[in-house]
Amino acid sequence: MAVDRTGTPLVELRDIRVAFGGVHAVDGVTIDLYPGEVVALVGGNGAGKTTLIKTLSGAHKCDSGQIYINGEPVSITTPRDAKQYAIETIYQTLALAENIDATANMFLGRELKTSFRTLDDSAMESAAREVMGRLNPKFLNFKVPVNSLSGGQRQSVAIARAVHFNARILIMDEPTAALGPAETAQVTELIKQLKAEGIGIFLISHDIHDVFDLADRISVMLQGKLVGTVNKNDVTKDDVLGMIIIGKLPGEVSSTELEALHE
Template identity: 70%
Template sequence: MDITSPLVEMRDISIAFGGIKAVDAVSVDLHPGEVVGLLGHNGAGKSTLIKILSGAYRADSGEIRVNGEPVSIGSPRDAKRHGIETIYQTLALADNVDAAANIFLGRELLTPWRTLDDSTMEAETRKVMGRLNPHFRRFKEPVKALSGGQRQSVAIARAIYFNARVLIMDEPTAALGPAETRQVAELILELKRQGIGIFLISHDLHDVFDLADRVSVMKNGRVVGTARTGDVTQDEVLGMIISGKCPAGAVPGPGALRG
């Protein structure tokens, strides 16, 4: 997979908030059909990094390339135009409107008279939700009334409906029970088969290890190292997360503990 040019490449990305470098010269990449786990403690800079990719923040410095081309991502709209979709940890759903309104938020389907085409949006929602969560029935209710798993499906549907090429999943299973976690894992494998690149952000090692092809570990805003999951053990990755020590099987980053 290393032969093809990366789907997404983030090079030397830095961002500071009030003098504190939340993300410091971070480089990560992602190939088609690949799952890359971004690991690290809370506050390690994972979420900030992916918010730069999804357009919520603008990096102070660094470069983002999509299919080898440098791109400028200044807003969530820009990111979506490049096929980068995000499922946020908070899900980022408008609780007071229904599933269809959330899935199409910002990209509503319109009738020829420029009014909302609610029927078509509902029909499309039924289709995509039928794939993700066949039991889902509550199309007319505000998503506030849905269960955690159902809300999660709506957030996922929103990300995959528009033919994403890159999917960012921030703690996708944090709020889910075991059965739903398994569903999400299956979905990730299915999307991987379709050639979608996935950034999987989590602080739960076990979650990520089974699904990811590679992991990048962050600590204090920097990359400790990147490794193929076959080349390192879970304990070694745990060591990277906790102490910043880069094992032999990993490529050390600027954040690796020296000596």
């Protein structure tokens, strides 16, 4: 299933820079994403993946650079802006309010209201059950505070929240980090399904196997800079590991460097 990259990209992050004090967390990175494509963002700890992606989800402002959605330059400064462009994010921390229930978390900030402007809890619960029926049919705890749910169930809530609002661009930051094998398989299945629906997905992951399993292209970051973006089918896992650790594209890596990698 090849991705059509002839049209305008769904998202383009062009020359993004973010600095914390004197440290360049993201230093002039350009990446793009096409409909129905999964672009994996990989790199070691502190490479700047999460910071970069937060400029797109509205959690961080970029110091310079421009974001384009469907070729149009846009300004995203708050999470509300991002949601307006149908950008949904599943954070590594899940970003759930522990004291309120799954339904309320799913609709947090976008509650369904009755005609009297009051919360329509029943309608929300009904919608939540519907989405969850698709994602994780075993999930039944819609009315208990999230802090009494297991890690996998919380993850389901975070994913259901992103999926319910018809995202066109989905950002997943380590979506399987807290999950067991069965749930990881479920998430993998979900990503494929969403991809088939034409949704563009940025996938941040530590797991190189996951990345090769799911991604169409792989963008590697090191110390705030983009090492390069490669097509998954053109490279091996070793190539990508080389990019992550040494910071050079496959052709540029010398044989001694490659040997050092395997010691």
